[in-house]
Amino acid sequence: MTEHRPFLALATVRRGCVDTRQHFSVGGSGRADQGQLGPLHGWNDVEFAPHSDLGLQAHRDVEIVTWVRSGAITHEDDAGNRTRLVANSIHVMSAGAALHRAERNEENLPARQFQIWLRPRTPASTPRCSTRACSLGCREGRFVTLASGDPEDVRAGALPIHADARVRIATLREGTAMQYVLPMPGSAYLVADHGRLDVGPIRLTRRDGIAIRGETWLMLRAQDDTDVVIVELLR
Template structure:
C-alpha cells in the first residue's frame, strides 16, 4: 500500500481565473515519470471553481472521464449534444473514445468542488458516449467496463467499518472526513494505492465519504 497525502498533490489550474486544481498524477506541466498512472487510473484531480469560472471547450480522446461533485453544481456541455447540471451524489461519465469536446463551468452563485478521474480504456477508439447516474446509493458499485474498473462510493458514519474490494489495483480516495485503512490514517484529499488488495477494511474515524476504484490487472 502506497499512501499519497493531499499536500503532495501537484498544484495546477489558473487561480487568477477562479480555477484551483490539485493533481494526484503527472498532469500538464507537472511531469513525474514515476507517477504516470495506477492501474487504469490516469488522473485524480481535485478541482475548485469560483462562481462563473470554468474550462472552455477543449478536446479529449481515448479516455473514460468520471466526475464526482463534492459541493456546488457543475454545468457540462459536450459536442455530442449533452448539456447537464451535475450535483453532489451524481456520477457522471464521459467516454471520449475516438474524440469529443466539452465545456465544464460553475454557472451557480456558490463555489464548486469536484473530483475528476480519468481512466485508460482497454480498447481505444469507438464512438463517444455519455451517462449520468443521479444520487447513486451508498455501496452501489458503478461499472466502467471499458476500463475494466468499478467505482464504489461509501458514505460512513463515525466508527463504521467497510470492506475494501479485493483487486489487482485498488485506489482509495478520501473526499471528506477521516478513515483508518490498514493502520494508516487518511484525511481529506489523501489517497492509498493498493496492489493485490486482499481482506482490507476501512474504518471511519469521523463521518466520511470515500471513493474506491477496483481495477483489473493489465
C-alpha cells in the first residue's frame, strides 16, 4: 500500500525567516492524518533564509538525522558540540535523556535541509553527535546508506543510530529506472528532492513524499535528475 503526500498539501510552520513543511504530524503540529510510520515520526523539509535561526530547542529520547541539501547550517548544543554542516553532509544526533540545541544559517545564501526524527530503541541513552559527507559522485546511480541501526551498515561506513531504521540516498539521472527491494516487512518513506520520480504508478513532483507499507519492492523511474531519500524500517 502506498500513500502519496504532495509537498503543497503538507502542513506549514513558519518561525521568523525559517519555513518548514511537515511530512508527519509532530507534537500536535501538522496534519492529523499524516501519522508516524513505525519509529519514523518526523520528516521536516526546512528552508532557512540567510542569517536566520530556529533558536534553542529541547529534545529528549529522539534520534535526529539531518541531510543538508544546499547552503550550510551551524549546529550547536549544550553537550559542547558545534558543527558547520555544508551541503551533501549528514548529521546524526541522539538526544538521550535531554539535550538542547540551536540551528542557524550564518551564511549570506539560503539553506535547505531534511530533518528526520526516529524513536530510539531504548530511552535515556547518552547524547551524542556524528557527521559525514556523501558527495554526488559516491551516490550517483545507486543508493548509499547514510545512517543505520543495522551494525553491518555501520561497519560499512554508515553513521550509527539507535533506531530500527536506515536512511539512504541516491542521485538518479533522467530516464533511470530501477527495481528497489525493501527489507521485510516492507515499510518505508521516500521523498524526491528536486525532480519528478515515478514510484510504480504514482508520480512524485519535487519534494513530494510517499509512505509505503507492506510492499517488498518498488519500481522507480526518474523523469528528471533528482536526489531520492528513503527511510527503510527494519522491523
